[in-house]
Amino acid sequence: MDRYDPHAIEAKWQQIWEAEHAFEVSNERVQPKSYVLEQLPYPSGSLHMGHMLVYTIGDIVTHFRRRNGARVLHPMGFDSFGLPAENAAIREGGHPREITERNIANIKRSMKRIGWAIDWSRELSTHDPSYYRWQQWLFLRFFERGLAYRKAAPVKWCPFDQTVLANEQVTAEGRCERCGTLVESRLMEQWFFRITDYAQALLDDLDTVDWPESIKARQRNWIGRSDGAEVIFRIEELAVDVPVFTTRPDTLFGATFFVLAPEHELVERLAETAENGEEIREYVRRAAVKKTEERAAAEEKTGVFTGFHVVNPVNDERLPVYVADYVLTDYGTGAIMAVPAHDERDFAFAQTFGLDVRVVIRPRDGEAEDVPYVSGSDDDVLVNSGEFDGLPAPEGGRRIVDRLAAEGRGRFAVNYRLRDWGWSRQRYWGAPIPVVYCEADGIVAVPDSELPVVLPDVEDFKPQGKPPLAQAEDWVNVTCPKCGGPAKRETETMDTFVDSAWYFLRYCDPHNEQAPWGREIVDYWNPVDLYIGGVDHATMHMIYARYFVKVLNDLGMLGFREPFAAFYSNGWVTFGKTKMSKRAGNVVGPDDFVAEYGADPVRLNILFIGPADQDMEWTEEGVEGMARFVRRLWRIVNEVASEAPRGEEADGPLARKAHATIAKVTDDIGRRFAFNTAISAVMELTNELSRDTRGADSRFAAETAVSLIQPYAPHLAEELWQRLGHERLWGQPWPVADEAMLERETFELVIQINGKVRDRLQVSADASEEDLIAAATSSERVRSFLDGAEVRQTIVVPRKLVNLVVGANGTN
């Protein structure tokens, strides 16, 4: 028998798959179908172990579902715009496109070497004009409906480099990662999508998808629905109504002051007439410069009194109005009623400024409660609240809102933490935004017929007060599509989250030049049946993609409401510290191990380490052990191929074990996504097979082991399958366990006394309860334990155990 040579075998089968287009699928609408998708990779220098894990999980499911009769779409592409390539170009010279395309070529070579069953005919890259052309087209559909709009929003700004910084370019200390200058906050006009319109739909439809609860919880948290009330306070001096949002209308009688966020639109109006107008303006200026995190971290609350008062609608009390930066401008209405007795932040402010604290909620039975007391449960009652005294807090709150509503001074309201999605970047390496700025007509869409607006080349990718694209003057200066007058192109680009919000739709119809996709095609393949990826994309990417699908559905462009019907979140892969330092300098990735052991052992091992949805540590010992198993399987199956008889009925114990393994592996992959225990099961079968490679059952057991391991180790399995005298395992139906062979003639009866195992007996499978009890009580060992004591109770679990309960005063 020849030695196991993974490199030769893997090259051989990869060539055959490619020549036979083994994993390409057409869009012919055949059922059943399955769309198996992993989050597309960012093309950095090379693959890492995390990639190895995600794409192998998807690959196993792809093979499994194919062989179970589904038409499976399993595409691949590259999230190829973005900051790292641009920074590399600035650092090392060259063009981001060259760097990116070199990386793609490199990664693609690694992917093909690993042998994932990908339909490469559908490959796409988001930096390709044939892709972003349709992204621009989609943007225009959003834009014409007002779903994409511009507004001023704070950005992180480096005053030295004169540029906007992405969050990841700001150090933990709040400095520019390049020059170390303290980063400022600046208001700038930016592009947004109106995702907040869909907050409730994004929340509700989580109930319709099969995702891990933890991922759903993160999205719910991110959307952050709060139920409460909007209550109108009035500044009588100015005859202005100022609404506030509160989740605690039950505490309205406890309001003792009122706060506006520094950015609130009313603040400037107050400053105009206030005696201390300049002090107010100065406070606002200082607050604007501070980062949100800095504001939150402040030891003491700061603020300034305006001299104005508002009227509390529940009791017509006059409350002093402050401006303070602990109130956020972009949540609720940017103004709050302050109830220091029942809110920690208001309490802290009241302490600093010596303001009244009025208790209006008490525990029903206690009294000496701490202030602030924030609970508002049914065990609390209202006090100092006029007609509402004595009511449980939640009910009291509802009644207060009812009364305010009747008076037109309040209503029940819902608020979300979710903010509109800001997606424009002052960066070069992204999709151009197809609008122009015209002095006469304002923002004007580029006509569909002029798409794509192709990203022009520039000399320098460093932003210098303006986005790099501003350098491309020939490109920037155009005529307005509306009036024909002079206009300038948008020089900001789209964030990569836009690119990845719809790529799974383009895979379905990647070469369409008339439209982003054909609706029947997209409706056939979608929603994605299994989406696989990391938890780090649980919020942003996966909320944005859901938002896109909902909008596109409302626009009639597709017929579903959710992109990802099921989601599997893979764990993180780490290396031990010793391994890291041993190969200091270069990151250890799958390429290194594939070169040493071959792709199949690496594929197997990444899933054998542990449950794929939990974090795991990759070790050299582990992959060595797996290589040992693979060689063992190789040797045993080769022996079977040459030694075991053909065409004999396989119905002995080894055949039964094989059927049991089929059942186990099918359930593990198909239902439980327990990829590690499926491998264990095949190992067990292999161990049993190794005891007899020449018997009548051996051939069946070997064929079963090879067939079941195929999704994990497709090259090895294919080669062994051929040696067993067959062809094209990847196209073979998945094996089905014979129910009759799963039935056992005998089983091991466990006999317990008072719940402790005392004996095990082989018993006929069709023994009656009475037979089991008789067998149990006649056992010598059992008798010695019973020693004549009275059996008070006998529990019989058919085909499992007998538990004899003897009295506590028994003499056992």
Place this chain on the structure above:
RNA sequence: GCCGAAGUGGCGGAACUGGCAGACGCGCCGGACUCAAAAUCCGGUGGCCUUCGGGCCGUGUGGGUUCGAUUCCCACCUUCGGCACCA
């Protein structure tokens, strides 16, 4: 603070619906083969005790339900993760 996940041998983990705790593998120990080593193969491997038959203990801690709990319930401890001046 709110939300989520997890605690099992020396290690990764298994036990799916309440029924034999530790499958499978790593590591380690012993043996075979070898001049020797590696590789390979065979056997052993939770702890304590043992008259070698076996016995007792054991799934983060303390309670509870049950004939029976790693699994269900209550309280707590520890670790990891998300959100967070969100009114």
